[in-house]
Amino acid sequence: MESVVPANLPSFICLIFLGLVFTVGNGGARSLHYTTASKTVNLRRPNSIRQLTQQIHPFHLNDDTVSRISDRANVGLHSRQLDGDHDEEKKMVKKRAVPRTSSSLAITTAIPSEYITVVTLGISMKAPNRSIDDVVSELRNAFAYVLKWPVRNIRVDKISLAGNVIGLYFLKSGMTGSIIHASDLIPARDVLQPQLLKSVQLQAPELNVTNIMVDHGIYIKTYTIPLWTQPFFPYVTAAICLVVLLLLILILYLCCCRMEEKMAKEEDEITNQQIFYPTLKPEMMDPLTVQPDSSPVFIAQSSMPVVQTQPTRVKAKGLLESRRGSNASLTIDLNPSPDTLCWTGTPPKETSGLEFLLSAGNRLSRRDLRNAVKMPITLYEEFWEIPMNHPEKVSVAGSGMKNRYKTIIPNEHSRVILPDEESDPLSSYINANYIRGYEGEPNAYIATQGPMSHTIVDFWRLVWYEKSPIIVMITKLKEKNKPKCENYLPERYGIFGDIEVFVEKIIEKNGYILRHLTLRCHGECLGILHFWYTSWPDHKPPDNPRVLVELIKEVDLRRYKNNGVTPKGPVIVHCSAGIGRTGCFVGASIGVRQLREEHSVDVLGIVCSMRLDRGGMIQTHEQYEFIHQILCEYERELEEVYPTESQLDDAYLTD
Template identity: 55%
Template sequence: MTVEAFRGCLWLDWLFGLSQAHWTALLQKNVLQGQHERDNVWTKEGFYAVVIFLTIFIIIVTCLMVLYRLKEKVEYSDRQFKEPPPPNVHLAPVPVHSAPPRPLQPPPPAHLTSGSSMVQAEAVPKPISTGPASRPSNQIISNVGPAPAASTPVGKSAVSSHAHEPICQPCVPTTEVKPCLSSSPSPFRMKPAAGLQERRGSNVSLVLDMSSLGAVEPLNCGVNTPRESAAQEYLQSAGRTLTRPQLRNTVLNMPVLHAEFAEIPMNFVDPKDLDIPSHGTKNRYKTILPNPHSRVILKAKNSYDPLSSYINANFIRGYLGDEKAYIATQGPMINTVNDFWQMAWQEDCPVIVMITKLKEKNEKCVLYWPERRGIYGKTEVLVNSVRESDHYTVRSLTLKQGGQSRSLEHYWYTSWPDHKTPDSAQPLLQLMADVEEDRLASGSRGPVIVHCSAGIGRTGCFIATTIGCRQLQMEGSVDVLGIVCQLRSDRGGMIQTGEQYEFVHHALCLYESRLSADAGQ
């Protein structure tokens, strides 16, 4: 080998060694960098895993603590409920220790008569029954109560039902002490009333949830709650007599009228106050019910069927508390048309005033009269003539039953929108004048039937306006507040809105201006 060849080999060997060292260094660098990156990635994943684990652990521990606390509360409440009351607790108005010791044998049942209801105390507790026979009858005959004197101001006459309010007698202690319901706060849960009955001042009876009492049967002594007593007192005493100038000024102050209207209790009826099974099938609206003390009771052959004598209608007092001057009722339904005509015949009504259309978005009333002749139960209805006017239609009818016949005028006023007021009070005053003329011409016949759809809104406006016009004519002043209170004492919810209350004042103001014009002439 020559020297040049040897040098070339050394050169190549040096180059190869240098390249190999370079690549080895690069490889080691990459390996270390990748290992460092893997260490970093593992550290982040481990951190996230630890956080998630701790979160789940905290949630589980919290849930276990909450469940444990709930279990302790349930066990405590059960123990508290099962424990007998301490001997010093008074469960009745009469102290327990004041009663003389009694023998263990069951004493004879004691009857406590209070007002119109009879309460029976028994020694052996009985299970609670929800049937109609298990509740005491609180029904009062519709014509009970003396008529107020002619000098009594409108709106301040006593309500007939108030004179028959049952007075709570002391509960007679037996082998098992039974608490008497009173106006004090009750430890039991109250069931909320529905819909319109929740408004302030509504006449909703106290209803207790008896599911937790087991076999304990409390005595119902018929005591009104303080809220009901305050509402009844307001309806019997409230009034604001307006002279003619004051009436004209009041019409100009709408906020005062609306505030005054908002203070009047609605006096609605709770369904449980009507001890009539299945009465809901004869009600157009489930929250608009007849007040028990003044409701119309139909004469039925079957005295064992209370539903056959039921109709959603109330007798309404007129000017100076005149008993049974009007009947306010709902628009007849398909299953109550026969009851409606039976009521018209039974009460010898000379006029029917209908203030609603048959349909306003929804059905408001069924067509309950025939085109020429129709038979409704025991009553035959004949249409003699039909007279049309600008705002209402008048039909002259003849009713026949059992060989007898009676005449009746039917007014159908269609210019009054539901829950609203007419654009003018003139048609209403004309309708009122025609109805009054027919009523006076009938002599001493029965009340005038007035109905809309529910029998409280437009019906209340018509009756209130009629009474107010009569008061203006006879006394020269009017008490609209007292009139509305009297109407709501007889049927809850009469005049539904503040706008309707305002409209009554406008109609009376228009009538007053006519009286002044006639006096000037």
């Protein structure tokens, strides 16, 4: 077979390219496009007939029919290319022109308007749940049913998406060729029969056909299916939303984990059970040790003169006697031994925390108290020396669920024990300790943690069985979005187990709220006062101790009976953990009483006594300084006691 490719291949390619450009330039303006499923069909070219039949009504043609139509279209196209008589036909009018030749000639331009039936729809063809192909197919089927006409002979001429208009033209039933001639078209006036609109509306109610008329010219627009009308769009949107939701959940989960880790770290720092010795050591002049029978006791020479006396028997008070029932006594020889060795710095590490808490003390006069507030670093050093005395474990098995903080547990010897209930083996346990008051007054206070949701009944049982006249609450329910205490106070009336609580009166005061409550159980009644101190800021002591001084004075006045000597019962004090702010209030209350009775105060001894009863009382050195500020504020209210001249001389000599 001879090759039909020219010898000069580049020149041949250039000629083909110029021919394509010329063809597109001449024919593009006269092309009529119908677009379905994002594909454009040119009705001017005979080859597009096959594409249009396959896209508009593919269900009417089998493969053989499509093949025959395609062959005929190719033959017709080839014959027109070879026949020069068709040149005039290609120069017809550009828009809606009827061929000037006979009706037997093929129509290669737009369908004449008198053959087009325009159908106006009352629905939008851009609806996401309906494609244009579905609308066209349903409309053609409706016309075919009403007119008793084959569906394949009902064709689409043009579509106007803006006006929801579809142009149809009808072919005669005998038309079988792939090339359309003018004689094959049915005039639109012959299609418009009476009651046609109503019949089509009944046949296709979903399309809401509003008008059927002869074409008077509608806007032709190339249509591309929007993305949101694609069948996969809802699934893609749902997948994207799901991914975004999962990312948000993951971010939220990571934030919660980070906050829990931070909270746990802060709690561990606050409730650390180790004893830390200060970096800055207090200055001691010639410290010496006195060797008793057991372990050494640290004594500063400047604070205790050497006196030659016989060994004195000092009876143990408080913890050893009242808690453990021991009658043992300590023998302290105040005469220094000639073999005594001196050392500098803090007491030796071998000194047990119990011995330190039993022996330590630093009594301050009113003037010393005012000076101590001016030098907080000295108070910090003094505070750092005090052992925490946290117990390692509690003896009640399974009581961990009733502790707000796992490291804050009550000391066993002073733990409050509630009456047992048969239904609850842990009913006797509550995280609370008795605290001794001024001059070792037993059970003067009860320090406890803030009630949790499942320990509110235990808290009210504590109030009822201890016959407590006063409750002091020194915490908010939430601080920095962290729960500190459950709201155990009813609005007006509440029942907690067997105990009924009535709120009789609420009085707003400066910095705190006073509630008069009545408790009733098994026919008995108990009146108590509830003080809620709300002025304590987060993670630091208050700036002004004035409000707390007034609260301490009012609580101290109301805790005694009418004779002013006998207390009504222990005062229950709680914050969140029951050691920090609770320790400040209890320590300051004891200090106020001591300052009023003796005109001097031993804050160090008070804190050591409280820590013997409940470990960790007074958590930070700022709280320790704040107790001195409270006492200094109260000291200004006392009557001034001026020292005599000899007392001043003795003080100067001592200094």
